Amino acid sequence: MKRLQALLGWPVPSRLFWKIFLSLWLAIAAITFCVDFVVDAMFQSELRQSPELSIGFRAELATTLLATTLRHADTEGARQLLMEWSGKRELPVLVVDALGRDILERPVPATALAQARAMLAKNPAAKSVQQVATANGEDLTLFVPLMMLPAVAPHQHVYRYAESSSVEVMAMALVSLLFAAGFTWYLYRPIRHLHLANRRFAAGDLDTRVGGLIGRRRDEIADLGRDFDDMASRLQSTIEEKTRLLHDVSHELRSPLARMQIALELARQTPAKTGEMLDRIAYEIERLDKTLGETLTLSRLKSVAALPDEECFDLVELLVDIVDDARFETGKSGRKIDLQATGDVLIAGRSELLRSAVENVIRNAILHTPEGSAVSIALGVAEPGQVTVSVADGGPGVPDDELETLFEPFVRGRRGDKARGYGLGLSIARHAIEAHGGQVSAKNIEGGGLCISMRLPITTLENGD
Structure with missing residues (x-):
């Protein structure tokens, strides 16, 4: 994980990465199960039609190769080809004459031969079972008995490709790993910008915005970033208005308070003017009360989003x-x-x-x-x-x-x-x-x-x- 972080140049969040990676593998496993289920259903269907014959891609390739050899050479050439391909890469194709004998004298399953002849009668253009006329006028039937296939690959009856190997599994793991890393980076980068912006805004940086960092994305994450910017702008405006209002109120209240203090001192120093000074103090108190009332009204109007009742x-x-x-x-x-x-x-x-x-x-x-x-x-x-x-x-x-x-x-x-x-x-x-x-x-x-x-x-x- 640390090497991947150094390679990509940004911190990969382990929880998000592994969630995406495991979700991807679960999706692959589900798709594989469904494909295997469908292919197995196809295999069972084909098996019911020809339970003793292989009619897959390998059978078509093998019979076509031998049919071409028989057309352009003689029976001896086909016999040499079958002998050279014996062993691990054996061509499991029987070449049977009209009497039911194989050219290599291999045992011929009677049921498989019957099914092959029945398939030729039904579909002469079939590729997995073919009939070739040699130069001396002999008719040979080419087919692959299912019993001659390797026991490790029973589904080759209908599979067109071999079973997944360890190399293919490793390739799938590498591709899914790269896909998960790229997808995580695509999702995580704007989320990280939002996370850092939220922390900066909470720390008091009211000018924090993420619109420029997200770029030209057109998805829900970009909408979330724009909503954050809109929220930040509104909060910044509200906080600045409250701060400015508090500053203005404190500034405006100083003058009447100063005049009240002066009137109080004059009343103490000149008892004859006590009544006049008390009237002055009452006037200033009335103005203060009115100002505070208007300030509270203004504050309520700014904070109310909709009119109640x-x-x-x-x-x-x-x-x-x-x-x-x-x-x-x-x-x-x-x-x-x-x-x-x-x-x-x-x-x-x-x-x-x-x-x-x-x-x-x-x-x-x-x-x-x-x-x-x-x-x-x-x-x-x-x-x-x-x-x-x-x-x-x-x-x-x-x-x-x-x-x-x-x-x-x-x-x-x-x-x-x-x-x-x-x-x-x-x-x-x-x-x-x-x-x-x-x-x-x-x-x-x-x-x-x-x-x-x-x-x-x-x-x-x-x-x-």
Whole structure:
């Protein structure tokens, strides 16, 4: 085994190799048994037809050789040929005249002679039993009695080739050994790549992939490698997102905690400002609670693969309720909210989750819309089976290079650190929309403003007046 490993240049797994090798030998043994069974059945069938004669390939060859000699020579030439081939390589062919006598005066089995003449009468073109007319007009019958065959080869009656020898067995063992080694190498190499990649990935190397190592294989093992790469990519993305979220949360919580510590010290140093400082601390605690709640919501949305307890609800009614609440909150600011949505649009999902997503987008639009301007909300059909909710504000828009990162956690564009909130609203909205099988995107409006589009799959869509 060690020499084979050194020859092939890779470690052969003993268990896999021997399983393949033994399976191959079991298959060979099964095939050999079936072939032997079929050949034996053929032998028994032929034996019933001519129990005293050999009608196999050797008999055909021997009788043809003597028949040719008799045609081109005389009886004496055939006699000399039979004498020269006596011994171990004897031609067990009887050459019998019309009186039933062999040319070498060997004993002639009466039953075998009768069967030979009967076979000639039935099939004159037979090769294992032949009749030759000599130059002097004598008819000779050539046949091989079964009793004249060597006792070590009884199946030569019908076998066309000799029994397997030790050399043939050794050749079969060598061929099966090479086949098992090659087949093991073909299977083991990608499995070993997967094994090593799995260990590297478990050790923390999240960039580990096996697609390039497996090559252009098109089988189940290659599919397993591609599935591993896909799993590794998803896990890497999830771990990196969790790490980045944890880093961002810890970074964002430092500022309110620092302000609370400052307020606490001022309250201790200036008792007259204790009430003001306590109000400040309460305000910061409220913001911390809101931030942590939004962070937990975002984390749950990222980890949920499917929405549990889905329901069917009307998106238009949901938008009307959200807009009514938003108008109540912005009544004194002079900002208007225009809604264009009619008909019945049925959505399958979680209404409270989708409500939170749309509210976050609308609140973000209100926040960046100047007083006296309007926020436009429109419901339209994007394509068959999908509906789009567009929310456009009257603000200055965002730089084009920030559009891709606008939905990332703790990203506050446009106003940067001066913006209220922690940049989680749009990220929560994106994951909620994606959890419903939809997509969310943002683009700048020509002339000013930002439009956020939320595309959702619908159950039914009926337009009304």
